[in-house]
Amino acid sequence: MNTQGSSGHRVAVIGAGSWGTTVAHLCAQNVETTIWARQADIANVIANEHINPAYLSGCELSESLGATTDIEVAVAAASVVVMGVPSHGFRTVLADLVGHLRPGTPIVSLTKGVEQSTLLRMTEVIAEIAPGHPAGVLSGPNLAREVMAGHPAGSVLAFADENMAASLQSCFARPTFRVYVNGDVIGAETAGALKNVLAIAAGMVDGMGFGDNTKATLITRGLSEIARLGTQCGGRVLTFGGLAGLGDLIATCMSPLSRNRSVGEQIGRGRTIEEIVSEMNMVAEGVKSARPVWEKSVELGLDLPIVEQVMRVTHEGVSAQDALVALLDRPVAHELDW
């Protein structure tokens, strides 16, 4: 039923990776939705066979999801554009499509992480490349395969204008995919960028053989570091305790599938970062982010001990054991001493 939904929206999802495809599949069950894939073979199997074996093998996609390799076709009639491309390609792809957008079309980022060269958040990139287009994010504990399997999950749709977020909620929400409105774009986006650094620390806890207490303590103190840095960057503190903050942090720190957690686990077992990175075809986001995040904290005069140790382990050859000793050597103060 490739018809326009009751809300009258038309969604264009840009990028046919696992999460972009999943979000497009969700939207297509609500409103008319087209996904843009760079590769013709991927666009073809999505449009004709309703599958994306390269990224979501074994999953059936909504039959009403359209697909194209023509970015103008994808976005020209869209009332909302969803960006599902990695941070390193975000600016270029957005520049390619912005000229084809209708005025004022909102743009939703699915991308977690900052642009490496500028350290900008994705909505800041949107503001530069597509001024006049409201920029928001969809973020939460959302592993593509679990969402495709219909496991209940929640996510936050954040726009500075909460009414905008509320008006788009019905494009994304499904019975098992609950979409909460939040007005704090900076908080949701900052949390998403920082969680991968903490996931490395969580993996180290696993690799060193510690249990649930240690993991829970690490996540809690790590969330405190995210919130301290994130509020200094303009986020609101309660957002960090929500689905885009805490929710995503827990899932990333717990999931055996998290690349960043896995890097930390290997470090915890005594492997060097050089050995680990040499075997990866793509450097894990948290490894790339650790130093700029730590530098930002120093610039702001904040003391983020877990972030600092992840940076030292991933960039200065410090061992997991020495990082642990450094953390435990610190004086303990007030829990809320920010």
Next chain:
Amino acid sequence: MNTQGSSGHRVAVIGAGSWGTTVAHLCAQNVETTIWARQADIANVIANEHINPAYLSGCELSESLGATTDIEVAVAAASVVVMGVPSHGFRTVLADLVGHLRPGTPIVSLTKGVEQSTLLRMTEVIAEIAPGHPAGVLSGPNLAREVMAGHPAGSVLAFADENMAASLQSCFARPTFRVYVNGDVIGAETAGALKNVLAIAAGMVDGMGFGDNTKATLITRGLSEIARLGTQCGGRVLTFGGLAGLGDLIATCMSPLSRNRSVGEQIGRGRTIEEIVSEMNMVAEGVKSARPVWEKSVELGLDLPIVEQVMRVTHEGVSAQDALVALLDRPVAHELDW
């Protein structure tokens, strides 16, 4: 080295269960510490063999930890009393010892949960039975065996007078047991009482076969319910995001050893609450708390959907599947719509 520590404190720990014994073991390495056990055989093996096989089999206790069955001997010289007895015996044991305390001796509760007959928190019981004695709590993600094994963990020591907490910190803190000061007794204690209800819901998620997304979403939305109720009861919102709140909640919702999580897991697999309870020699705390907690939320005009469903599942025979449908049927609103 059964000598007085540099801080000059003398600690009496009342109750030789697994957590009381663990805390006594931590304290004994810092300051002169005596544990009170009701049973002579337990006091004897602690004092003479430095073990407590009934509650911590295989663990070696500090040789400097003293033990007695005489509650007057235990507390008469104490500068701080630590209550490690279950909620149902808390009032009686405290009444037995209060006459032997030096004036103004602070009392620290290790007990999570409320008094069933009165719904009072333990520090409220202390205020009734031992007025004039400052009442605090030590609470966090602290599984006794993991702490005994030296796995790093953190905990919150909360007194309304933060200077009191700061002055007692060194009694409890060890290199791998980090004790943070907090002034919010109500928040720390309320969080500890509510987490067991949420742990049942987390177990249901496990029993129904859902993954990390669903668990992370449940914990995050559950924490929001704890914080909404806890702040109405006088707690401070950030305490719920700290070690006594979030930290303990994560550990309890994740640990295979949690009794409450295990009850939920069995419900999630389709067993009835009657079957489960009939096999337990002691009803899990979360089952007992679910109805009074829900009633309190109704009285305060709060909408706590997860707490409500746990109550219906544990007291009204609702199935896990129907509880899930009820949760997913609800309208989704603003994330921070309290």
